Structures are given as C-alpha cells and as structure tokens.
Amino acid sequence: MAGAHLASMAAATVAERLVVATEVADALAAGRPVVALESTLISHGLPYPQNLEVASASEAAVRKTAGAVPATVAVCDGRLLVGLERDQLEALATAPAGSVRKAARPSLAVALAEGGWAATTVSATMIAASSAGIRVFATGGIGGVHRGALDASASGAPPSFDISSDLDELGRTAMAVVCAGPKALLDVPATLEYLETRGVPVITLGQETVPGFFARSSGIASPSVASDLDRAAATVAAHLGLGLGSGVLVCVPVPRDVALPDDDARDAVERAVADAEAAGVVGPALTPWLLARIAAITDGRSVPANTALIVNNARVAGQLAAALLSATP
Numbered sequence: 001m002a003g004a005h006l007a008s009m010a011a012a013t014v015a016e017r018l019v020v021a022t023e024v025a026d027a028l029a030a031g032r033p034v035v036a037l038e039s040t041l042i043s044h045g046l047p048y049p050q051n052l053e054v055a056s057a058s059e060a061a062v063r064k065t066a067g068a069v070p071a072t073v074a075v076c077d078g079r080l081l082v083g084l085e086r087d088q089l090e091a092l093a094t095a096p097a098g099s100v101r102k103a104a105r106p107s108l109a110v111a112l113a114e115g116g117w118a119a120t121t122v123s124a125t126m127i128a129a130s131s132a133g134i135r136v137f138a139t140g141g142i143g144g145v146h147r148g149a150l151d152a153s154a155s156g157a158p159p160s161f162d163i164s165s166d167l168d169e170l171g172r173t174a175m176a177v178v179c180a181g182p183k184a185l186l187d188v189p190a191t192l193e194y195l196e197t198r199g200v201p202v203i204t205l206g207q208e209t210v211p212g213f214f215a216r217s218s219g220i221a222s223p224s225v226a227s228d229l230d231r232a233a234a235t236v237a238a239h240l241g242l243g244l245g246s247g248v249l250v251c252v253p254v255p256r257d258v259a260l261p262d263d264d265a266r267d268a269v270e271r272a273v274a275d276a277e278a279a280g281v282v283g284p285a286l287t288p289w290l291l292a293r294i295a296a297i298t299d300g301r302s303v304p305a306n307t308a309l310i311v312n313n314a315r316v317a318g319q320l321a322a323a324l325l326s327a328t329p
Contacts, residue, residue: 014080014131017112021083024071028133033068033321036082036129036137036175041310042072042092043100043119044288045140052093054307058138058314065318071134073125075103075111075118080128092117102284105165122177123169126247135240135324136176138317140310141183141213142166142249144191146286147273160282163194170247171198176236176324178317180309181251184213184269185290188220196223199246201239203232204253205316211253214294214305215265222251229316233323252316254309260301268297 020028027034037058042051059070071083074092081088092100101118103111105127111118120128122139129137143164150159170177181204182191188210195202204210204222212218226232236248253259260268272293281289294302 012078014127017078017080018128018132019079019081020132021071021081021085024069024083024132024134027067027069031325033066033318033325034071034134034136035062035068035314035317035321036125036132036134037062037070037072037314038122038125038137038139039072039074039084039092039119040102040121041140042089043095043117044102046307048093050307052089054310055089055093057311061311061315062138062318065315066322068318068321070314070318071129071132073120073128075101075108075120075124077115078112080112080131082128082132082134092119105169122164122166126169126173126175126177130173130175134175136178136317136321138178138314140306140313141180142170142177142191143287144182144186144188145194147185147187149187150190162283167191167194167198167200170195170200170249172245173247174240174243174245176240176248176250176317176320178250178252178313178320180213180254180313181211181218182213183287184215184218184265185273185287185294188218192220192223195249199244200249201235202249202251203235204251205229205232207253211251212262212265213309214254214260214268214298214302215262216253216256216259217262219262219266226250229319229323230327233320233327236320237324237327250316250320252309252313254305255312258305258308260298260305264298265302268294268302271297
C-alpha cells in the first residue's frame with residue numbers, strides 16, 4: 001500500500017504534497033503569527049532525550065509570543081508535514097540511528113520518493129514552509145561556505161567547493177530566517193560574501209558584529225544592524241514587500257549566560273578544524289565530527305550554548321512573526 005501511495009504521488013507538486021497541521025492552518029487563515037522549525041536537530045543534531053527536550057522547548061518558546069504557533073517541518077511517506085504532533089516528534093527523536101534521511105533541496109525528491117521519515121534541513125524547511133504561506137523560520141545556525149571550499153588547504157588538497165544549499169535557498173525563497181549566524185566552523189567572511197551575491201540582506205540584532213554561534217561575536221562586522229526587533233521587522237517587511245524573491249537572514253547572539261568567551265570559541269574551532277584535517281574527516285561527516293570535537297575541547301561548554309541558542313532563536317522568531325503583522329515597510 002505504501003508503494004502504491006508513493007507511486008500515485010510521483011508527479012505531485014510541493015503544494016500537493018503538503019500536509020499542514022490543523023492548528024497551523026487555522027493560525028495562517030486567521031492571520032496569526034506562525035514560525036517554521038527544522039527537524040534535523042531532532043534526528044541528526046542531538047542525542048535522545050536532549051533532542052526531544054530542545055525541540056519541545058523551541059515550540060514552547062514560539063508559543064510564548066503573542067499567540068504564535070510553531071510548525072516543525074519533516075517528511076513522512078512522501079508527504080511534507082508542516083506542524084508535527086507530539087507522537088511524531090517522539091518518532092523522529094527515538095528513531096534508530098541511520099533510519100531517518102536528511103532532506104535538503106538536492107535530496108528532497110529522494111526523501112519523498114523513498115518513503116519513511118526524513119528530517120528537513122534549512123533549505124527543505126524553507127521550501128515547505130514558504131509553500132504553506134509561512135514567512136518566518138527559526139534554526140540554530142545556517143550552513144555556508146566551508147573552510148577550504150574556495151582555496152587549497154594547508155595540506156595542499158584542492159578546493160572542495162563545499163558550499164551549503166542553505167545559501168542558495170536563502171537567495172531564492174522569500175522568508176525571514178532567524179539564526180545565531182553562520183555555524184562557527186565555516187568560512188564566515190566568504191559566507192557573507194556569497195549571501196551578498198545572492199541578494200540576501202544580513203541583519204544582526206542589537207550589535208555591530210555577526211554572532212559567533214557559540215560566542216556572542218565572530219569579530220566580523222555585520223552588513224546591517226537593527227537596534228531592536230521592531231527595526232528588524234520593518235526591514236524584513238520592506239524586503240519581502242519588494243518581491244525580490246530572496247530571503248532575509250536575521251542574526252541573534254547566543255544568550256550571555258551560556259555564551260563561550262569569544263577567544264575560547266575561536267580557539268576551539270581552529271583546533272577542531274585542524275584536527276579534522278589531520279584525521280581526514282570530510283563530506284557529510286565533517287560537521288557532526290567538528291561539533292563533537294568542539295564539545296570535547298571546551299569541556300562540554302559548547303553544548304549548553306548550542307541548545308540555548310536554538311531555543312532563543314525560536315523565541316525571537318515568534319516575536320518577529322508577531323511584529324511583521326503590524327510592520328510597515
């Protein structure tokens with residue numbers, strides 16, 4: 001039966017594959033704020049039960065803001081689910097290792113065609129959320145240009161051209177993405193240049209520098225600064241209202257009480273990247289390996305920073321979604 005169902009869906013569009021939860025559909029119809037959330041942190045980013053705790057806390061953080069509704073996105077049996085029930089969150093959180101695919105724009109068709117569960121990354125979440133009419137999405141940190149993507153490594157290896165599909169999605173899908181900046185293990189200046197080329201405004205909330213993911217600051221000047229959320233919402237509304245087709249990146253620093261000191265975070269990242277190169281870790285295995293190595297180098301201090309920024313971004317995204325309803329370009 002599942003095979004017949006998938007075959008019948010073979011030519012279906014994104015909109016035809018959407019299954020929007022009743023609560024989410026009702027909120028959108030009533031003009032209430034809705035925030036999309038990704039699901040890869042549940043299946044691939046954190047261990048059980050921490051993954052379920054953080055996912056639940058993120059949804060709760062969205063709900064605390066002006067009646068905002070969370071919409072966690074995932075793929076299941078050829079459908080794009082926009083808004084998960086508790087049992088579905090638990091199914092993702094407790095699935096055996098390797099049983100849940102990771103769906104991005106390049107792999108979304110495979111995930112839909114093969115059936116079963118797939119967790120959505122930034123790009124796949126944006127595709128589903130935008131099709132459902134959601135304008136705000138919260139994640140931890142975006143992918144970007146990896147170190148060594150554009151030039152030879154210290155060992156003489158050729159450029160990898162490893163650039164996340166997150167960046168192209170931001171260039172082609174009109175929605176606001178709230179994050180703690182590019183992940184710290186990336187080439188942040190190159191990531192910002194790539195976003196500029198793709199026509200994506202980058203706004204940092206409340207400070208002059210782009211957040212450093214685990215740390216408050218990356219030390220790199222932000223292309224644009226909003227002193228408060230209302231100003232950020234006005235800029236987002238103006239950009240989306242222009243119909244340019246690209247998204248907006250809204251960067252929020254990690255909460256102060258769990259942030260790593262800037263120098264400690266940068267040193268941990270540099271050491272982890274050097275260790276990965278020495279160990280020959282590349283490709284899809286690189287990011288989880290680096291995150292685990294950074295956790296070891298920082299004696300675990302990067303872990304609460306990582307989980308706290310995910311929940312904090314969801315909270316700010318709820319506020320932004322509410323503010324957008326009254327923002328004037």
